Amino acid sequence: MLISLWLLYLIATIVAGSPLANQYPFREQSDATTADHISNGLFASLERLSRLVDITYCVGTTGITPPFSCASRCKEFPTLDLVTTWNTGVLMSDSCGYIAIDHGTSPSGTDIEGDTVGSRNQGAIIVAFRGTYSITNTVIDLSTIPQEYVPYPSPDQGGSEPPKESKHTCKNCTVHMGFLASWRIARTVVLPALEPLHEQHPDYPIYLVGHSLGGAVAALAALELKVVSGWDNLVVTTFGEPRVGNDGFVKYLDSVFDLDGTGKQYEAQTYRRVTHVDDPVPLLPLSEWGYRSHAGELFITKSNLPPEPSDIQPCTGDEDSRCIAGSVGEPFRTVSQALVEERGRDATMWTGGLWDIPSRFKLWQLFFAHRDYFWRLGLCVPGGDPIDWGRDKYPNFTTSDEL
Structure with missing residues (x-):
C-alpha cells in the first residue's frame, strides 16, 4: 500500500509541469526576523498539550473512563474530568476524540499550559481530536477531492448563518472533502457537549488540540466555534x-x-501549528493540487526525540522557507542560495543533496517523524510508546524561566 501511495505522489510531480500547477505561481513570502527559538514557557505548553493529544489514541482501543483514566498518560492530569468521548469508526470518516474539563490546578501548581499559577483556580476545557491510527486511515486522509467551504452548515442541515456583523468572510474557499466530513460528523457529538460547558464556565479557555487528521478537524472546529458561535477564548494547537x-x-x-x-x-x-522536519503530512495534500499551508507554524528542527526549546523555530507567514515549506521537493518553495550560504552545512536539513528524497514523499516517516512530537504519539499503552519508557520527563518549564 505504501508503494502504491508513493507511485501516486511521484505521478503528481510529473503533473506538476502541467498547466494546473502553473496556476499557482510563486508568492513573495516575507521572512521577517523572528526569535531563533521559542521560550521555555511556550515549550512547556506544547509538551503538555502533546500528551493530551496522545491520550486520544486510547479512544477506540482500551478507552478512557471517568473521572479521567486510561492506559496511557491520563494519570499525569489528575485534575481533569472526562465529559465525553466519540468514535465514529473508519466508515464514518474516522473521527475520534474526547472532551474534558479542568476545574483547578494540578498538584504541581501548573495550569493546562504549564504556567505556574500558585493557588489561583485556573479552569479549562479541552477538546482533543485523534489522528490517523493506521495506513488505511492515512489513505482516507490523503484523498484530495476539494469541496466548497462555508464556515457553517446550511440551515437545512441544522446549522445557522454567521452573525451579520462578522468581519470574516471566506471567499472562493475549498477544503479537503474527507476532513470536512470528519468534522461534520464529530460536531454532532462535540457541540451538544461543549455548548453547555461553555455556558456554565464562560471564562474557561477552550483548548482544541489535534494530531494529523485530528489537526485538520481541530482547524475546522475552531473556525466554526470562533466565527459562528462567537467564542473568543480559544487556543488551538x-x-x-x-x-x-x-x-x-x-x-x-x-x-x-x-x-x-x-x-x-x-x-x-492563539493558533499554533507544530510541524517536524521530515514529516510528510504538513506538506500534503500536494500544493500542485491547490492545497496551501496556513500561518502559525512552529517548526521542530531536530529529527530525534527529545527536542528542547532551542530546537523549535517560530515561523513567519504561511510558507516560511526556513521551516517545513523549505523542504526538498516543494515546488516554488525551495531555499535560496543566500539561505544556504547563511546556514552553511545546517542548511542541508532543508535543502539536502541532489539525490535526497523530498520530505513529502517519505511515507515511511508516517511511523516516525509524523509521530515524534515531543513524545512518540499514537500507541495507548502504559507510559505511552515503549520508546519513551525510561526517558526522563521534560523539565517543568514556566513562562518566568530564563532561557
Whole structure:
C-alpha cells in the first residue's frame, strides 16, 4: 500500500509541469526576523498539550473512563474530568476524540499550559481530536477531492448563518472533502457537549488540540466555534496538521486567528501549528493540487526525540522557507542560495543533496517523524510508546524561566 501511495505522489510531480500547477505561481513570502527559538514557557505548553493529544489514541482501543483514566498518560492530569468521548469508526470518516474539563490546578501548581499559577483556580476545557491510527486511515486522509467551504452548515442541515456583523468572510474557499466530513460528523457529538460547558464556565479557555487528521478537524472546529458561535477564548494547537484547504481558505483562517504576521507575536498566538522536519503530512495534500499551508507554524528542527526549546523555530507567514515549506521537493518553495550560504552545512536539513528524497514523499516517516512530537504519539499503552519508557520527563518549564 505504501508503494502504491508513493507511485501516486511521484505521478503528481510529473503533473506538476502541467498547466494546473502553473496556476499557482510563486508568492513573495516575507521572512521577517523572528526569535531563533521559542521560550521555555511556550515549550512547556506544547509538551503538555502533546500528551493530551496522545491520550486520544486510547479512544477506540482500551478507552478512557471517568473521572479521567486510561492506559496511557491520563494519570499525569489528575485534575481533569472526562465529559465525553466519540468514535465514529473508519466508515464514518474516522473521527475520534474526547472532551474534558479542568476545574483547578494540578498538584504541581501548573495550569493546562504549564504556567505556574500558585493557588489561583485556573479552569479549562479541552477538546482533543485523534489522528490517523493506521495506513488505511492515512489513505482516507490523503484523498484530495476539494469541496466548497462555508464556515457553517446550511440551515437545512441544522446549522445557522454567521452573525451579520462578522468581519470574516471566506471567499472562493475549498477544503479537503474527507476532513470536512470528519468534522461534520464529530460536531454532532462535540457541540451538544461543549455548548453547555461553555455556558456554565464562560471564562474557561477552550483548548482544541489535534494530531494529523485530528489537526485538520481541530482547524475546522475552531473556525466554526470562533466565527459562528462567537467564542473568543480559544487556543488551538495542532501537531502534524495536513493542509486543509486552498488559498482562499488559508487567507480566511489567517484572518480569523490574526496570523498575518503583523499583529500578535508568536508567543501570544492563539493558533499554533507544530510541524517536524521530515514529516510528510504538513506538506500534503500536494500544493500542485491547490492545497496551501496556513500561518502559525512552529517548526521542530531536530529529527530525534527529545527536542528542547532551542530546537523549535517560530515561523513567519504561511510558507516560511526556513521551516517545513523549505523542504526538498516543494515546488516554488525551495531555499535560496543566500539561505544556504547563511546556514552553511545546517542548511542541508532543508535543502539536502541532489539525490535526497523530498520530505513529502517519505511515507515511511508516517511511523516516525509524523509521530515524534515531543513524545512518540499514537500507541495507548502504559507510559505511552515503549520508546519513551525510561526517558526522563521534560523539565517543568514556566513562562518566568530564563532561557
